[in-house]
Amino acid sequence: MGTFLVYILKSSVCLALFYLFYRLLLSKETFHRFNRLTLLGIMILSFLLPFIEVTMQKMPEMTQPFLLLEEAMETVEVKRLDVLTETPKHFPWSALVFVVYASGILFFLLRHAWSMGRMLCLLRTCRKEEKEDGITLCIHQAKVAPFSWMKLMAISEEDLEKHSEAILAHERAHIRNHHSWDLLLAQACVFLQWFNPAAWLLKKELQTIHEYEADEDVICNGMEASIYQLSMIEKAVGTRLFTIANSFNHGLLNKRITMMNKERSRRWACLKYLFVLPLSALAVVAFAQPPIDELKYSFLNDKGLPTTVEMKRKGHFTSSMKDSILVVVNEKVKGYGEEALSSIPGEQIESILTVHSNDAVAEYGDKAKHGAIKITTKEEDEEPASVKEKLIFQVAEEMPEFPGGMEECMKFIKQNTLYPIEAYRKGIHGRVLVSGVISDKGDIESPRIYRSVDPLLDAEALRVIQSMPKWKPGKQRGKPVNVMFMFPVAFNL
Secondary structure (H helix, E strand, C coil): CHHHHHHHHHHHHHHHHHHHHHHHHCCCCCCHHHHHHHHHHHHHHHHHHHHCCCECCCCCHHHHHHHHHHHHHCCCEEEECCCCCCCCCCCCHHHHHHHHHHHHHHHHHHHHHHHHHHHHHHHHCCEEEECCCCCEEEEECCCCCCEEECCEEEEEHHHHHHCHHHHHHHHHHHHHCCHHHHHHHHHHHHHHCCCCHHHHHHHHHHHHHHHHHHHHHHHHCCCCHHHHHHHHHHHHCCCCCHHHHCCCCHHHHHHHHHHHHCCCCCHHHHHHHHHHHHHHHHHHHHCCECCEEEEEEEEECCCCCEEEEEEEEECCCCCCHHHHCEEEECCEEEEEHHHHHHCCCHHHEEEEEEECHHHHHHHHCHHHCCCEEEEEECCCCCCCHHHHCCCEECCCCECCECCCCHHHHHHHHHHHCCCCHHHHHHCCCEEEEEEEEECCCCCEEEEEEEECCCHHHHHHHHHHHHCCCCCECEEECCEEEEEEEEEEEEECC
């Protein structure tokens, strides 16, 4: 979710940058076809550029805002197998922002659907005439400005009588140039970037270019410019209030007439379009990422299985920082990095916790500014497993009871299960079954995977079960006993 929001923000920056480029350099040129293709191209390009990943050793200053934003969304990724990790709880700002963003998309989708519904209702009530070029002429009685959509051309009876030649030629030009498809793309861009003024302005610029292109097409097909312009003015300032009711854009009319009478741009002005290349390169550099450094430590857990702690962080580790991770053993500072870790026998490690830099500094001071690894070892006088073997019941007269009952037990599992990041990204899901023994003291002992889904999910399921509070032990003939129990841990995408 955080990654998607960062992507949307990057694409919005691209849209704003390209809009300024178009507005300052190209909007006044008479290359209408090129301008149209440029507007369509920069809309598509704005959504593609954020996908280009470039790694730079030395990061320029302009990349810092995006790096900080990405770090806020997902600062540190921790991949672990069968270890405990510390995950601080924060207010879900990214989820809140996503809900607002999705709500905006839904609102504008509904508004667009309502507008399309009104248009279809109008077209349904029209008198239709099939033309030789495959265009359907829809003649209606409503006071609605002429418009075209795909192969449909709508015009009122009044306009058909007074201004039919100019209007029909203009709308035919829209259809012939497939402007409806352009508007669909622009509308999709607005849906995804509804919060970005640049998206709305680009759509407006595209609609203006459509009018320029249609006007040019009408004049190139034989209609005299002065007659065509006079017809446009008569339609706009006629004696009836038709244009007021339909909010006719007089400013656009003035721009269209000015553009028709404007001297054609010189060929060298086409070189301005090449500026899109350095702008694209600038955007790619702005979104560049520093190299990803990895810290990976391996141990043997109490079952003799490899246990790995892998930390990834973008651009924050120097060559020496791997050896700057503070190592704390049984709440005592052991040292730093691999040197301190190598001195701890793997078979003595009971649990491992990785602590993020901010939390580590708060607990241990500046010496933990690069983070910390907290290790708990087994007690030296721990009894051998053979001594601890006890009678285990599959079913007892009084079964063990979780504080508050089984409903609270399932709630505890659901609330304390953290979906592993890597498993979520890969779409791994399912239900892990964990078997364990609820001892005569109420503790969870010897948890193991009864039915596996994936090592990542299995590890998290084990962690959740191990973190359970004490149970009310089961009883046989009134005495507490050890009872085998099965725990389901569901991971749903």
